[in-house]
Each structure stands twice: as C-alpha cells, then as structure tokens.
Amino acid sequence: MSTSDALIGGRSAGPDAPAVRRHGLDLRLFRSELRLVLRRRRNLALIAVLCCFPVLIGVAVRASAPANGDGPPFLSQVTSNGLFLVFTALTVLLPFFLPLAVSVASGEAVAGEANIGTLRSLLVVPVSRTRLLGVKYAGSVVFSFVCAASVAVVGLVVGLLLFPHGDVTLLSGTTISYADALWRALLVLGYVTAMLAGLCAIGLFVSTLTEVPIGAMAATAVLAIVSEIADSIPQINAVHPYLFSHPWMSFGELLRSPIGWHGLQTGLLTQLVYVAIFLPAAWARLQSKDITS
Amino acid sequence: MTAEVRVTDRAEPQAGARPATAAITTTGLTKRFPGGQVAVDAVDLDVPRGSVYGFLGPNGSGKTTTIRMLLGLVGATAGTHELLGVQMPRGGLDVLPRVGALVEGPAFHPYLGGRDNLLRLDSGDRTAPGRESRQRVDLALERVGLSAAARKRYRKYSLGMRQRLGLAAALLRPRDLLVLDEPTNGLDPQGTREVRNLLREASTEGATVFVSSHLLSEIEQVCTHVGVMSHGRLVFQGSLPELRAAAGLRVRIETTRPEAASEVLRRLGTGKPELRPNGVVAELGTVPSDQVTAELVAHGVDVRQLVVERPDLEELFVGLTGEGFDVDE
Numbered sequence A: 001m002s003t004s005d006a007l008i009g010g011r012s013a014g015p016d017a018p019a020v021r022r023h024g025l026d027l028r029l030f031r032s033e034l035r036l037v038l039r040r041r042r043n044l045a046l047i048a049v050l051c052c053f054p055v056l057i058g059v060a061v062r063a064s065a066p067a068n069g070d071g072p073p074f075l076s077q078v079t080s081n082g083l084f085l086v087f088t089a090l091t092v093l094l095p096f097f098l099p100l101a102v103s104v105a106s107g108e109a110v111a112g113e114a115n116i117g118t119l120r121s122l123l124v125v126p127v128s129r130t131r132l133l134g135v136k137y138a139g140s141v142v143f144s145f146v147c148a149a150s151v152a153v154v155g156l157v158v159g160l161l162l163f164p165h166g167d168v169t170l171l172s173g174t175t176i177s178y179a180d181a182l183w184r185a186l187l188v189l190g191y192v193t194a195m196l197a198g199l200c201a202i203g204l205f206v207s208t209l210t211e212v213p214i215g216a217m218a219a220t221a222v223l224a225i226v227s228e229i230a231d232s233i234p235q236i237n238a239v240h241p242y243l244f245s246h247p248w249m250s251f252g253e254l255l256r257s258p259i260g261w262h263g264l265q266t267g268l269l270t271q272l273v274y275v276a277i278f279l280p281a282a283w284a285r286l287q288s289k290d291i292t293s
Numbered sequence B: 001m002t003a004e005v006r007v008t009d010r011a012e013p014q015a016g017a018r019p020a021t022a023a024i025t026t027t028g029l030t031k032r033f034p035g036g037q038v039a040v041d042a043v044d045l046d047v048p049r050g051s052v053y054g055f056l057g058p059n060g061s062g063k064t065t066t067i068r069m070l071l072g073l074v075g076a077t078a079g080t081h082e083l084l085g086v087q088m089p090r091g092g093l094d095v096l097p098r099v100g101a102l103v104e105g106p107a108f109h110p111y112l113g114g115r116d117n118l119l120r121l122d123s124g125d126r127t128a129p130g131r132e133s134r135q136r137v138d139l140a141l142e143r144v145g146l147s148a149a150a151r152k153r154y155r156k157y158s159l160g161m162r163q164r165l166g167l168a169a170a171l172l173r174p175r176d177l178l179v180l181d182e183p184t185n186g187l188d189p190q191g192t193r194e195v196r197n198l199l200r201e202a203s204t205e206g207a208t209v210f211v212s213s214h215l216l217s218e219i220e221q222v223c224t225h226v227g228v229m230s231h232g233r234l235v236f237q238g239s240l241p242e243l244r245a246a247a248g249l250r251v252r253i254e255t256t257r258p259e260a261a262s263e264v265l266r267r268l269g270t271g272k273p274e275l276r277p278n279g280v281v282a283e284l285g286t287v288p289s290d291q292v293t294a295e296l297v298a299h300g301v302d303v304r305q306l307v308v309e310r311p312d313l314e315e316l317f318v319g320l321t322g323e324g325f326d327v328d329e
C-alpha cells in the first residue's frame, strides 16, 4: 500500500472544521442511481424483452392482417397506420409485463441495497434516509419511463418500416397529421409513466419491509395482479375506481378528439393518492428501521 | 460545530494527560433486539482524541452492534452517545462526513468495479466537491494498493481486496475519526500488517482510530487504548499500560511435587493455583514472593525454578472474556 499521500485519510482541514453541506437538488447521487439502475444487466434484459413485443406484433400483423375488431384494442388500426403499433404494444404490455418490470426495479430499490449491505455504507457516507428514498423513488419512476419509452420507440420504428405512416385517423374518427399524432403519443407515454408511478411507490414501500429483494419484487408484482383481477370482477365494481390499476388503460382518451381529459384526470388523481400514501409509509418505515444487514 | 472543550464526566483516574475532548463518548449505551436479546448492555465508552482504540471482544460480544449504534444505523434502546463532540444520531449528517467507517466487513455492488463502487459512495457525500470525485477515488484506491484492480468487478475480488476496498471507502476523505469493524478479518499476515500500517499512518496524520477485533494480537501493536467487551458489557477500558497493570503479578513454580506446592500456595492465600505439567502457577495477590520461597522450602517442596511474572496480554484478554471457541450468546 502506498504511503505517499498524506492528503487523504488523515485529519480534515482542522479540528472541528464544520463540514459544509450543500442543499437543494441532489443530482450527483441521482445520476449515480440512474447509472446503477440503467446499466444493470438484468434491467437491460427486461427492457430488451419488452422491446420484443412491438416487433413480434408488427411482424404478425404484417403477415396476416387481423379482421376489424379482432385482438387487442388498436390492433386493427395498425395496418392503416404504423403509429398504432405503439399503442397496441403498450396495451398488450400494460396489464402484465410493464408492471412486472416496474416491480422488479422498485422492489429492488431498498431491499437490494440492504441485501448486499451497501445500504449501511450509503447511510454512513452519510446519505440521509429521506434523501435515499427520494433518489430511489425517482430512479424507479425514471426506469418505468425508460421501459415504456423503449417500447414506444421500437413500436414507432417497426411501424414506420412495416406499415403506412400518413395522417392518423383517431378513435373518434377525426384525422390529424402524423406530427400531431406524435405529440399525442408523447402524452400517452407521460400518462403511462404516471400510471406506473403509483406502483413504484407501492414497490418502494414493500422494499423497505424486507432485506430479500426477490421477495419485495414478487410481492409488488402480486399486488399489481391482485388489483387487476379485482378490477375485472364485476360484483365488486364499487371498489373499482379505488384500485390503482383501474385507470391504467385510460390512455385511449388521448386518442380522441377532443381529448377525454376527465378520465385522464381521474387516473392521475388515483396515482397521486397512492403515491401520497405509500411514499410517506416507506419513509416512516425506513426512518425507524434498524439497519442490521 | 463549536470547538468546545468537553471534559468527560466519568471520573476514572487516568495515568498521564489525555486530551480534554473525546472522539467518542457513550453513556449507558444499550441495545435490546426485538427478540429480547440484550446485545449491548450499558456501555460507557470513552475514546480519547488522537488515540488508537482497540475495541476487543470475542465473536458475538456486541462490538458490531455498538458500532452500528455509534454510526446511527441502529437505534439505541437506552443511553446517549457523541461522536467528535456531536450528539448522535441527531447530528449524524453534520459529523459523519468527518468519520470514515467500515461496518461488519466490506459491502459493495458485486457487478460494479472497485472504482465505480467508490464513485457511487462518493456521489452521496454532499460535503465533497463533485468535480474532484475521480481524484479522491483514485487516491483512495492507490492508498490501499488497488489501483491495478480499479476496473475489475467487485465479485471477482479476493477477500483481501474486498477488505481493502472497504478501507478505501473509509479513507475517501480526510477524516477526524475512523471507525473500523474488524478490518483485518480474513486477511493473511501480510494483509494484516498492511492494515496496521494504514492505521498507524492515519493516526500519525491526526485521526482518532477506533478499531474492533476479536484478536488482541492483531491490533495490540498499534493500540494506545483498549476496551474489552464480553457478553455485551464493557469489562475493561483504559490505556495499554493500564491494561498491563490490571494484570496482577503471578508466580510460576517448577517442581516435582506440584500438589504439595499448590497446597502451600493455597494456605498463603494466593489466587487459585493452577497445576501445570511440571509445576504450578498462581496469582500472587498481596503475598510477597520471598515468603512463597520460604514456605515452600519449609514444607520440603523442591523448587527447581521460581519466576514472578506478568501474564501476557492475550492471556489477560482470555481471562477477561472467557476462553475462546464458545461464542458469546
């Protein structure tokens, strides 16, 4: 070991020299978190799997065009405009594979660090528990966005390659330009990310309960599925509006003219309520937790 | 933080001068785990500034739990503590940047390289300028001799390299206090020596070093002070000379009649005599050694050799904490 450098390891500037703490936005740790999440091979593999779907759907539709009304929503529109491949893929992935990917990332967030012991290293740096939770939540939401955006981009490209791409006829029958429709697609992406933000908060909370990341991931995914199953049981339709998965599919409102803002607002409000419940719950849990891993 | 002069309130007579302020103080620090187990029981630590404090105890005696409480990772059931004069855990965000820590062995992301792992930790430090983070990380890696393996994935590191990376994390910034939990665990003698040199270096540069170990021999050479844990309690605390003084004199007699000799010792009122293959050993206590000689001769015990000695520290350590092998529970 080198003994050349007296610069580090010894005492700082002077005895009791106060450590000056920066406040405000914490981009360094956030960037580090993004690198961690987005460079992780498992997460990249998840994104790759998600991206296979628009390709598969595109190729299948090209091979044999579906009859009107067959298959998932938007599928029959794909042959008339490739942009609909984006919406078809999101519709296909939103019930299961997207929430699964989001459950993996958010369930991992705290439990993964606890599991390998890096949680204690971060806390003694020191990273305050509140800051850690904020960065972890932001990281999960960004991962959700990246997942949805990757699907959208691949869908867009495959749609351009295999199908016509002129003016777009909306669900309400109105026709808008391809460029205008792209803006709508961007809004759809934002809405889908917002829909997953509620699940991120739930996953993060579950993640603070355990030191076993796979358990947190599974529990979060199960909660998403339970919510969707409950949403499909008509006998309990009184609770449907309160389920976090209920408004997920409402992004179709963005493909009408005029846009069905009311349904979108309800969806955003639902997620906001879930975030407002589960983020503070995660905070309270982490704040009082003994870090013994 | 003010440079207040803080005199510790526990009035133990101490040989020689010691700094007026302490690097670590705890009063009645206690941890009872939810299961009901008391892992740390009313510990009063007093770690003088500038000292190299060996925190000793067998496995399971409560060292790691104490360190976790010191750093605010685990909440204390009872008691208070201060680091560098700052009340914890309240002042953690202010004082921890000045504290380098290694808790319960190294822990890093297995699929990241050594440098990336340190960059990750460095990015969490809001008191360090971001521009110089690469520089800090590279210096720390160089200091522990890991520059060549900076890019290698942590998963592929040997135990020794992992331990060094943990030390590099503790040495990322200039520190006033290092809290290191068993930094020599799993290292070969060469690695152990290198760690000792690092501790010495940090101490020379003015840092207080608080280092735990279950092996006295591994850190005895660098320590100025020791605290000994046993079953969650601090059973000894003081400077190394004080520890030596706490070990009373004992007499070792070589004879062909150990039973007779031990009978004589018993009657003289020494500590309990222990039979050895060719003699007997006992704590002298207040019995003068020449009286022992006289009595042995008077009782016709042949004395081949009679030695008055101090037990070495390892023996004393074992005496304080009980024999090894059985883990404290």
Ligand SMILES: Nc1ncnc2c1ncn2[C@@H]1O[C@H](COP(=O)(O)OP(=O)(O)O)[C@@H](O)[C@H]1O
Binding pocket: A292, B033, B034, B035, B037, B038, B039, B057, B058, B059, B060, B061, B062, B063, B064, B065, B066, B328, B329
């Ligand atoms: N999370 C925990 N829950 C319950 N008991 C624990 C926990 N962590 C440690 N202990 C117990 O506390 C005691 C002290 O452990 P520890 O502080 O790790 O000792 P050391 O570091 O000296 O080996 C042990 O008996 C251990 O079993």
Ligand SMILES: [Mg+2]
Binding pocket: B060, B063, B064, B065, B104, B181, B182
């Ligand atoms: Mg330990």
